[in-house]
Amino acid sequence: MEKTKAGKNEVFPNLIEKNKACKNLTASLHKLDLNPRVFRGKAKPPSLLALCLGVVGKHLEDIIVDLGEIAVNFPADIKMAIAAIARRRKLLNDEVIIALADSSWEILDISGSDISDSGLVIVAKMCKSLRAVDVSRCDKITATGVSDLVQHCHSLETLRCGGSLRSEHTARRSLGILKPKLNDVEGDSWEELDTTEIGFGAQSLRWFVWPKIDKDSSEMLSTECPRIIVNPKPTPFGFRGFEVPREAFPDIKLDDPFVKDVDPQTWSVCGFTPKITSSSLVNSNELPIAERFRLAYVERDTRLAPKRAKNARQHQRRAEREWMMGDTSAKAIALASKATKSLNTRK
Structure with missing residues (x-):
């Protein structure tokens, strides 16, 4: 009996000490600041490149006609920055994007622009290394343009669409294009199929961003093509073993990194009025x-x-x-x- 009491007296102090240690650890974790404030000094002055891009962006409508000749020797990132400014100023159309397209581009953000299927096809043929494309709110792009994009860009991993009535319709019509198709349906076994017999479809597409996707389309895509993840959520642990890229989040603009140092006043005035050179205009000799x-x-x-x-x-x-x-x-x-x-x- 005395030995038993002595054993209990030795165990209880250990438990009490462990409980105290756990409480202290919990209190320390609560006090831990996971978002430390970063000291911000004076804002850095804009670089000469950012100032030049701002000047070009403010007068972009004056050089659109000759943009192909002007931008032919520009680096790829400068072309992307000009395209981003044109998109924000509502000046991005087929003529502008074709003049600026570069074969080394890996992203393409044409959301809310006037680009049509013909312009998208030409850009897709030129920029075959595209990994992420945003065609949301592009009312002139149809499922035909999406099909050509998938056909020419074999590295495409992220596709963003929807946002307007016509773009929602295009996204719904494009679901059949994204799924792989079987060319040879008369084979005896799928194990005997060659990779060339599984054609078309977005074979490299993994992230499909369509914020207002309907339930039936989402279930159909997840059932028939589970490789494509629809509207992935941000998580530090990845998704199905893959890290979710920033391009797959709808709140992030793909071309933001290229114009982060440019003054936002550059695109404060959206659009422009085309200059009319008709001879029927009022003569300068007439009264005001x-x-x-x-x-x-x-x-x-x-x-x-x-x-x-x-x-x-x-x-x-x-x-x-x-x-x-x-x-x-x-x-x-x-x-x-x-x-x-x-x-x-x-x-």
Whole structure:
């Protein structure tokens, strides 16, 4: 009995010490700051390259016609930066993207632009190393353009779409394009198939970003092509053993790293009005528009002056008549004046 009591006395202090250690460790973890504040000094002045890109971006509409000749010797990252500025200024179309496309590009962000299937096909043929493409809110791109993109870009891993009514329709129509197809359906066993017989489809695509995908499309894609992960969530542990790239997150713009140092005022004014060079424009010798408005007003005022005078006289007579009918003294004065006139005429 004494040995048993002694054993218990030795065990309980150990448990108490372990509990205290656990509590201290928990308190230390609560106090641990996982997001330390980084001291930020004065903002760095913009680089000369960023300033030059800002100037070019502000006057981009003036050089679009000759952009192909101007940008032919630009590095790939400069071309990408100009394309990013053009997209933010709502100037990105087939002509601009074809003039800027570079064979070394690995990302392509044309979201919300006026690029059509024809422009996308030409860029896909030029930029075969594309890994991530964003065609969301591109109302001029159809499933045909997506098919050509997948056909020419065999390294494509991330595709982003949706965001507008037409783009949602394009994404839904493109699901059949993304799935692999079997060319030889008469074989005896799938084990005897050659890799060349499994054609088409986005064989390298792994991340498909479509924020408003419907339930049926999501289930169909996950069942028939589980390799493609739809709308992956950010997680530090990856997804199915793969690290989710930043391009697969819809809140991140693909071309942001190329214009991070450029002044946002560069694209504060979106779009531009095309310059009309028609010969039917107003000649410089004609009067200014303000003077033409003034002369038109004077002419109208002169034309309506007699009518206004007539209306004023009618209004005055009507007012006098109403006053005479409502006031007895005025009526008496009017009758007396009439009587006087009649007497004078008789004489």
